[in-house]
Amino acid sequence: xxxxxxxxxxxxxxxxxxxxxxxxxxxxxxxxxxxxxxxxxxxxxxxxxxxxxxxxxxxxxxxxxxxxxxxxxxxxxxxxxxxxxxxxxxxxxxxxxxxxxxxxxxxxxx
Amino acid sequence: xxxxxxxxxxxxxxxxxxxxxxxxxxxxxxxxxxxxxxxxxxxxxxxxxxxxxxxxxxxxxxxxxxxxxxxxxxxxxxxxxxxxxxxxxxxxxxxxxxxxxxxxxxxxxxxx
Numbered sequence: 490x491x492x493x494x495x496x497x498x499x500x501x502x503x504x505x506x507x508x509x510x511x512x513x514x515x516x517x518x519x520x521x522x523x524x525x526x527x528x529x530x531x532x533x534x535x536x537x538x539x540x541x542x543x544x545x546x547x548x549x550x551x552x553x554x555x556x557x558x559x560x561x562x563x564x565x566x567x568x569x570x571x572x573x574x575x576x577x578x579x580x581x582x583x584x585x586x587x588x589x590x591x592x593x594x595x596x597x598x599x
Numbered sequence: 600x601x602x603x604x605x606x607x608x609x610x611x612x613x614x615x616x617x618x619x620x621x622x623x624x625x626x627x628x629x630x631x632x633x634x635x636x637x638x639x640x641x642x643x644x645x646x647x648x649x650x651x652x653x654x655x656x657x658x659x660x661x662x663x664x665x666x667x668x669x670x671x672x673x674x675x676x677x678x679x680x681x682x683x684x685x686x687x688x689x690x691x692x693x694x695x696x697x698x699x700x701x702x703x704x705x706x707x708x709x710x711x
Contacts, residue, residue: 585647591640
C-alpha cells in the first residue's frame with residue numbers, strides 16, 4: 490500500500506529558505522501535493538506537481554520531484570513567520586484519493 | 600466561485616450517538632471524498648462518492664456511511680460514536696484526474 494513519510498519538525502530563521510522533504514512508495518502516483526495546515530484550521534492546497542515533471546515553481550515555492558528515488562521536496566524562499574504551520578505531502582492514488590504523510594511542523598524563528 | 604464548504608464547524612456528541620456532517624463541493628466538481636484527521640496525524644481517507652455511489656473506501660468500519668445528492672453535495676454519517684471518533688473531518692472535491700484537490704475547512708467532532 491501507499492506509504493508517505495516526512496520528518497516531523499523543521500526550524501528556520503526568518504528570511505532563510507526552508508526545505509521540507511517527503512518520500513512516497515507508489516511509483517504509479519500521477520500527482521503529488523503539498524498542503525499547509527495552520528492551528529485549528531483545515532488544509533490549504535499550496536501546490537501540486539504532475540509525475541512527469543521534475544520541478545515546479547510558484548512564487549516563493551519550488552517543488553522538486555525525483556521519481557527514481559520517490560522523493561519530493563518543497564522549498565519556501567524567504568521564509569516568513571506566517572509560514573509557520575504543518576506541511577503535508579500527499580500522493581494521489583488510483584481512485585483519486587490522497588495518501589498523506591504525518592506532516593512536518595515548520596517553526597519560523599523571528 | 601465558492602470553494603468547498605462544510606457544516607457544522609464544531610460538534611460535540613456523546614458516546615453511542617449518531618452524527619451527520621455535510622459538505623458542498625467546489626463549483627463544477629462532481630466527486631466528494633471524506634477524510635478523518637486525528638490529533639497529531641495526517642488525514643486518513645474514509646470514502647469517496649461519485650454519481651451518488653460510493654466509489655472507493657478506506658479502512659473504516661461500516662459505522663461510517665455516506666450519501667451524495669444529485670447536486671453533488673454529500674453527507675457523512677457516523678453511528679454508535681466512540682471516543683476514538685473524535686477528530687477533524689475533512690471533505691475534498693475533485694473533477695476527473697486533472698484537477699487540484701481543494702479541501703473544506705473541516706468539522707471538528709468531539710465525542711465525550
